[in-house]
Structure formats: structure tokens, C-alpha cells
Amino acid sequence: MSERDHLVVRQASKRYGATTVLDRVDLSIRRGELVTLLGPSGCGKTTLLRLIAGLALPDTGSVSIAGRDVTRVPPHKRNVGVVFQNYALFPHLSVAGNVAFGLNVRRRPKAEVRAAVEKALALVHLGHLAERPISALSGGQQQRVALARALAVEPDVLLFDEALSALDRKLREEMQGEMRRMLRDIDATAIFVTHDQDEALTMSDRVAVMNGGRIEQLAEPRLIYERPASLFTLNFVGLSTRIPGTVVSEDNGTVEVDTxxxxxxxxxxxxxxxxxxxxxxxxxxxxATGDEGNAVNGRVRSIVFQGSRSLVEVGAGGETLLAELPGQEAAHLAPDAEIRLGWPVRETFAFPAPELSTPELAA
Structure with a gap:
């Protein structure tokens, strides 16, 4: 643990019956950092968030926030703000009433509550709607109210559990940028849980890719995409070409593979x-121009237009290669056309082939 670590999870494990949901997870997050827990359903990301929030207890391991061990501390004494997928707003309360709820539970003085509510609503640009009923708000406005309620208590850590998934795509993308700017402006320490890779890459300072109750890789978004540490990370984040083979030689960190x-x-x-x-x-x-380290002859199977680029699917040797080509390079191609594709060795990775049997995933 370094001096900058603000949230630290050490060797946290959690089981439900015979199913291991978290398996000795370690996670350290710096103050002011935005980290996303990314993974498919059942990978353990929501359970890890619940351990941090105090909504569940680990079977083994510990959780500390701002240098304080909170492993057995109840949720209302952790000073953690949580924004849920369904926002969990109270329909019988006004916007201001919802934002004030956590402060009132903590029995803060009325003047302090009023000032905190005004400050939080100003941060999310909803001060003019303080007295409006929740039912009169749009989905995006309700999401802002949920964020303001979490911010009002000045939490040590903000937790977001699929908090943008209920919004339509355009509004979700707008909120991603807006929330990122807002959280950086207030130097918030935040954790997002999502299965949406685009959201993770857009929002985060670092991304923790989770699988089967463990963190496969924790790194900056660019490294997660460009230098995946495992085949699972490669498959889960972004598109890729994957070809099985057998290593025939190894020399100083590179391998030749028959495929x-x-x-x-x-x-x-x-x-x-x-x-x-x-x-x-x-x-x-x-x-291919002849200068690439790897080159393959194939035949075009399909071309998917994506604006300035096209995704070209090429068949070769019974395998499928995916090429993302600029518009001009893809314009002259047609299905069933022969093509030779090339790419550099430095952008080619070898991973252990998966076993035939698949381990049980965490629920």
C-alpha cells in the first residue's frame, strides 16, 4: 500500500454456497482516480462493489478507505456514496428532498443540509429544479439527481453500479463525458461497474477487467486495448483476429507459429x-505491400460500412480475419474478391490456447 492509495481491497474472497464469487481479489485505487470494474455478468464485479459499500461482507480479506479499515463497518458509517442502476429515488420526495435524504439520515443540522443540497444540485446543473417532483424529470435528469444525492454527503468514495445503463445510447454517451468532467473537477475517487467496454474505455483512468471472480488485468484503457495481458481481455475488449497454432521456435521474446x-x-x-x-x-x-512481418492470402467474405472506415471480414485457411480499413482502401473491394493482408509483428500477440474444459464462472 502506497501513501497515495485511498481505497485498498486485500485478498477479498466471497462464496455463496459452493460458488466462489470473488477469489482473493487485490485492488488499490488512488485518491481522485476513476476506476471501472469491467466484465460479463457473473464475473464478480457487482459483488466487489457491494463489499466496498458494506452491503456484503467478505469471507476473507479486508477493505480500507482513507487509511481506515472498514471491513466490518456498516454502510451508513463508511461515508460511501452509491448510485444504483435504477437510481433508487423516492417518488414522494422532491428533487431537493431526494438529495437531502442521506444527510437527514446522518442527522446533519438543517442549515448544513440546505447548503449541501444547493451545492450538489449546482454541480449537476439542476438547482432550478429543486422543488420539482421526481416523476416530472427525464431519465437523464433523474440520473443527475441520483449523482447529486451521492455527492451531497461528501463521500470518501463514489460507487456507480451500472448507473448509466438505463439511458438510451445518445444520452448515455453524453452523460459519460459530463460525469467524467464533473468527477475530475471535484477530484472524486470513483468506481464504476459496467459490462459496456466503450463506457469503461471512455470514463476511466484505469480499467479492471474481471473474469471468474478475479481481476485479469488492471491498467490504463489504452493498455487494456493495445496490450491485453490475457486472451480473455483480448476477447472481451474490442474486436480481434484470433488464429490457433503451434509454436515451432522461440527467439528473444518472439515466436514462430504454424497456423x-x-x-x-x-x-x-x-x-x-x-x-x-x-x-x-x-x-x-x-x-499487404511486402514490408509487413506477417501476411496472409484470403478471400473477402463481407464488408460492413462504418462511416469513415469499413470492417472487412476475410476468410483464409478456414479461419476468419478482421480488417478495419479506411474508406478509400475498402471502396474497391467486393465480396469474394481475393486479398492479401499484412500486419506488423509488434502488433501480433501469442496467448496460451484455452483448455478444452471451461472452469465454472462466478455468479
Missing amino acids: PVGRLVATGGFIPGSRVIVATRPEHLRP
Whole structure:
């Protein structure tokens, strides 16, 4: 634990019956940092959030906030703000009444509550709607009220449990940028839970990719995408081309791999005979010019227009390659056309091939 660590989870485990939901999770978050817990349903991300909020207790491990061990401290004494997926607003209270709720529960003086409510509503630009009933607000405005209620208690940590998922796509994208700016302006320490990779990459200082009750990788969004530490992270975040093969040689951090599309070179350290998956991202594939480290002959299967770029699916050796090509490069292509694609070795990764049997996922 460093001096800058504000929230620290150490070796936290949680089981429900025979199912391990969290398996010895370690997580350290700095003050003022925005971290997203990203993963599919059942990976343990919401359970980890509940442990931090005090809504569940770990079977083993600890949780500390601002240097204080809160593992057994009840939720209302942790000074943690939570914004839920359904916002959990009280329909019989006004906007101001909802924002004041947590402060009233803490028995703060009326003058202090009034000032805190005004400040929180000003932060979310809803001061002019203080007396309006919740039922008269749009989805985006209700989301702001939920955020203002969490901010009003001046929490040590803000927790967001799928807080934007109820909004339509356009409003969700607008709120992502607005919330990120707002939280940075007040130097908030925040944790987001989401299964939406775009939201995670947009909002976060760092992303924790979770799988089967563990954190697969914790890194800045760009590193999560460009340098995935595992095959699961590669598959879950963004599109990719994945080709199975067998390592034939290894030299100083690169391997040569025999695959159904030919011999490929990738970064990685594996002994000859290892079964691996060779992978790369679609934007690295281009019509080959002869200068690439890897090149494959194939036939165009489909072309999906995406504005300034097109996603081209190419079949080769029974495998599928995905190339994201600029409009001009894709314009002359047609389904069933022959094409040779190339991409650099430095953008080619080798991962251990998954076992035939799949371990049970956490619920």
C-alpha cells in the first residue's frame, strides 16, 4: 500500500454456497482516480462493489478507505456514496428532498443540509429544479439527481453500479463525458461497474477487467486495448483476429507459429510445441505491400460500412480475419474478391490456447 492509495481491497474472497464469487481479489485505487470494474455478468464485479459499500461482507480479506479499515463497518458509517442502476429515488420526495435524504439520515443540522443540497444540485446543473417532483424529470435528469444525492454527503468514495445503463445510447454517451468532467473537477475517487467496454474505455483512468471472480488485468484503457495481458481481455475488449497454432521456435521474446493460414510471427515466450492463439486488432491489418512481418492470402467474405472506415471480414485457411480499413482502401473491394493482408509483428500477440474444459464462472 502506497501513501497515495485511498481505497485498498486485500485478498477479498466471497462464496455463496459452493460458488466462489470473488477469489482473493487485490485492488488499490488512488485518491481522485476513476476506476471501472469491467466484465460479463457473473464475473464478480457487482459483488466487489457491494463489499466496498458494506452491503456484503467478505469471507476473507479486508477493505480500507482513507487509511481506515472498514471491513466490518456498516454502510451508513463508511461515508460511501452509491448510485444504483435504477437510481433508487423516492417518488414522494422532491428533487431537493431526494438529495437531502442521506444527510437527514446522518442527522446533519438543517442549515448544513440546505447548503449541501444547493451545492450538489449546482454541480449537476439542476438547482432550478429543486422543488420539482421526481416523476416530472427525464431519465437523464433523474440520473443527475441520483449523482447529486451521492455527492451531497461528501463521500470518501463514489460507487456507480451500472448507473448509466438505463439511458438510451445518445444520452448515455453524453452523460459519460459530463460525469467524467464533473468527477475530475471535484477530484472524486470513483468506481464504476459496467459490462459496456466503450463506457469503461471512455470514463476511466484505469480499467479492471474481471473474469471468474478475479481481476485479469488492471491498467490504463489504452493498455487494456493495445496490450491485453490475457486472451480473455483480448476477447472481451474490442474486436480481434484470433488464429490457433503451434509454436515451432522461440527467439528473444518472439515466436514462430504454424497456423492454418501459414507461419506467423508473434510476441511472446513459449517453448516449441506449445499450443497458442495468435491475435491482432483489426486496425493493424492492411492490404499487404511486402514490408509487413506477417501476411496472409484470403478471400473477402463481407464488408460492413462504418462511416469513415469499413470492417472487412476475410476468410483464409478456414479461419476468419478482421480488417478495419479506411474508406478509400475498402471502396474497391467486393465480396469474394481475393486479398492479401499484412500486419506488423509488434502488433501480433501469442496467448496460451484455452483448455478444452471451461472452469465454472462466478455468479
